Amino acid sequence: xxxxxxxxxxxxxxxxxxxxxxxxxxxxxLVVRTGRGGVSVRIQGRVVAVTAVLLAVxxxxxxxxxxxxxxxxxxxxxxxxxTGSGDAxxxxxxxxxxxxxxxxxxxxxxxLAVSGGILQTLTGNAxxxxxxIGFTNGSAVGALVVIIVMHGSMTQIALGALIGGLATxxxxxxxxxxxxxxxxxxxxxxxxxxxxxxAVNSYLITRATWQxxxxxxxxxxxxxxNRGWTHANAIGLAVVVLLxxxxxxxxxxxxxxxxxxxxxxxxVSVTRTRAVLLVISVALAAFATAVTGPIWFIALAAxxxxxxxxxxxxxxxxxxxxxGAVLLTASDLAVQRLFAPALLPVxxxxxxxxxxxxxxxxxxxxxxxxx
Numbered sequence: 449x450x451x452x453x454x455x456x457x458x459x460x461x462x463x464x465x466x467x468x469x470x471x472x473x474x475x476x477x478l479v480v481r482t483g484r485g486g487v488s489v490r491i492q493g494r495v496v497a498v499t500a501v502l503l504a505v506x507x508x509x510x511x512x513x514x515x516x517x518x519x520x521x522x523x524x525x526x527x528x529x530x531t532g533s534g535d536a537x538x539x540x541x542x543x544x545x546x547x548x549x550x551x552x553x554x555x556x557x558x559x560l561a562v563s564g565g566i567l568q569t570l571t572g573n574a575x576x577x578x579x580x581i582g583f584t585n586g587s588a589v590g591a592l593v594v595i596i597v598m599h600g601s602m603t604q605i606a607l608g609a610l611i612g613g614l615a616t617x618x619x620x621x622x623x624x625x626x627x628x629x630x631x632x633x634x635x636x637x638x639x640x641x642x643x644x645x646x647a648v649n650s651y652l653i654t655r656a657t658w659q660x661x662x663x664x665x666x667x668x669x670x671x672x673x674n675r676g677w678t679h680a681n682a683i684g685l686a687v688v689v690l691l692x693x694x695x696x697x698x699x700x701x702x703x704x705x706x707x708x709x710x711x712x713x714x715x716v717s718v719t720r721t722r723a724v725l726l727v728i729s730v731a732l733a734a735f736a737t738a739v740t741g742p743i744w745f746i747a748l749a750a751x752x753x754x755x756x757x758x759x760x761x762x763x764x765x766x767x768x769x770x771x772g773a774v775l776l777t778a779s780d781l782a783v784q785r786l787f788a789p790a791l792l793p794v795x796x797x798x799x800x801x802x803x804x805x806x807x808x809x810x811x812x813x814x815x816x817x818x819x
Contacts, residue, residue, distance in 0.1 A: 495758045495767060502754075502770035506554070509777045513550050514542060516785065549672050551680040553780050553794075554773045555687045556672075556736040557746055561772020562694050562765055563732040564747030565754070566725050569705050569763045571634050574809060577747040578613075578733040581638030584744075585645035586616025587737040592649055592664055596656045602678045602738075606686075609738035613730045616641060670743035670795025672780050679739045686735035694728050694765055701725060702762035743795050745802020746772050752809075775801075 514526045519541050521529075528534035529542035564577040578584045590612020594600040600608065623637050649668065653661050700721045703711040708718050733747065750772035751763070757771075758764050779797040 492758070492760060495760050495764060498754075498758045499767045499770060502767060502774055506770060506774050506777065509774065509781060510550055510554070513777065513781050513784075514546050517541075517546070518788070544676075548677045548680040549675045549780070550777065552675045552683055552739060553672055553777045555680070555683040556740050556743065557750070557772040557774070557776030558691065558769040559683065559687055559732040559736040559772075560743065560746040560776075561750035561754070561768045562691060563729045563736070564772075565751035565763050565765055565768040566694060566701065566729040567747075568751050569701055570722060570725060570729075572705070573632065573635055574752060575635045575748070577751075578729070579742075579744050579748055580635060580642065581620065582616050582642035582645055583613050583638075583730050583733050584737055584742045584747075585642045585649065586619075587613035587734040588668065588742050589645050589648050589652070590615070590734075591667075591738050591741075592652045595667070596652055596660050596664060602682055606682050606735055606738040610731060610734040613734035613737070614727070616645065617726060617730045666793070667741040669793045670741040670798070671793030672740055673791050673793060675740070683735055683739045686732065690728055690732050690735075691769065694725070694732075697721065697725055697728075698763060698765045701765075705762070741793075741795065743776065744799050745805065746775055746798055749802055749805045750775055 511523065511526075515521050515523060519537075521538055521541065525534055525538045526542055529538040530547075532539075534542070560578075563583075564579075567576040567578060567581065568574060570576065578587075587609040590608035590610070591605050593612075594605045594608035598604065598608075620634070620637055620641055623641075624633060653664050653668075656664060700711075700716050703714050703716045704718055704721055704725075711718050711721075736743070751768045753775075754764055754768040754771040758767050760767075776794065776798070779801065780794040783792045783794050783797045
């Protein structure tokens with residue numbers, strides 16, 4: 449489309465197109481009220497159905513993960529092992545080898561997905577995930593400092609990752625101060641900060657010993673190998689505390705998505721809500737990164753897939769969490785079974801799938817912008 453400008457004026461180039469979230473559709477549903485003056489909740493049938501299907505798929509993937517492998521077990525043997533009434537061999541395979549890894553995968557996938565869902569909603573941008581904005585690399589810097597310099601424990605690594613993620617969020621906020629939380633600007637600044645932090649990670653590895661460098665490099669790929677109950681308990685505690693807070697604030701998040709003026713008119717403190725949700729998002733990504741290392745593209749793809757399936761008028765954080773858990777557990781199961789006996793990190797699978805998804809997203813949005 450051509451533009452007409454007055455003589456003596458100069459044309460300014462439009463900023464490059466950045467993928468944006470699809471505009472949510474308003475879907476009718478059953479409204480449930482808890483009494484006069486009480487709280488009303490709109491139940492959307494499609495959201496409930498998709499949530500139930502995702503939960504069923506997750507249960508099936510978990511069942512396959514626990515029953516198959518080098519030592520196949522029946523469903524009964526797994527159930528008896530979980531209840532403490534099985535034989536010693538099945539108990540060791542289920543409760544020591546497979547269950548901690550599975551619990552870690554479910555919690556990390558849910559945490560990354562909800563983190564990405566919050567950021568994408570706050571920015572209104574499909575690329576607004578901790579992978580691109582730099583929060584994941586910031587958490588990795590904090591964790592690597594503890595691993596290489598301090599030789600810390602799992603708790604210290606988690607705290608280091610949390611501090612690194614929050615410090616990165618503060619840096620991005622300072623770079624954007626006075627200009628608002630604009631999606632395009634946030635993504636561009638985040639990509640720059642992420643590149644700087646990636647260089648810091650490389651520098652830390654060069655300062656480590658040969659053995660520490662190998663361990664750190666393997667950790668940076670993102671892996672669920674050799675994850676025990678220490679890792680599962682750490683991310684499980686973070687998820688139990690942070691996910692309910694995110695679900696409670698989901699309604700306010702939907703109002704913020706409508707715009708600052710609309711949200712303020714509906715009685716939402718926009719600044720405070722954004723700050724709290726941003727801290728929750730960063731904390732979820734930080735704890736997930738501390739446990740498994742950076743696992744890419746779950747935070748990018750899961751929220752968008754969940755929204756496309758549900759057609760929800762809001763962020764739909766519960767289906768998003770289940771979608772993230774399904775993607776990560778299914779990817780880990782595929783890596784274990786297709787490439788056995790090699791112990792490939794799950795980050796290789798999510799990186800491949802996420803890269804293809806990102807290419808598809810950019811091509812699709814580019815075609816829309818030209819149309």
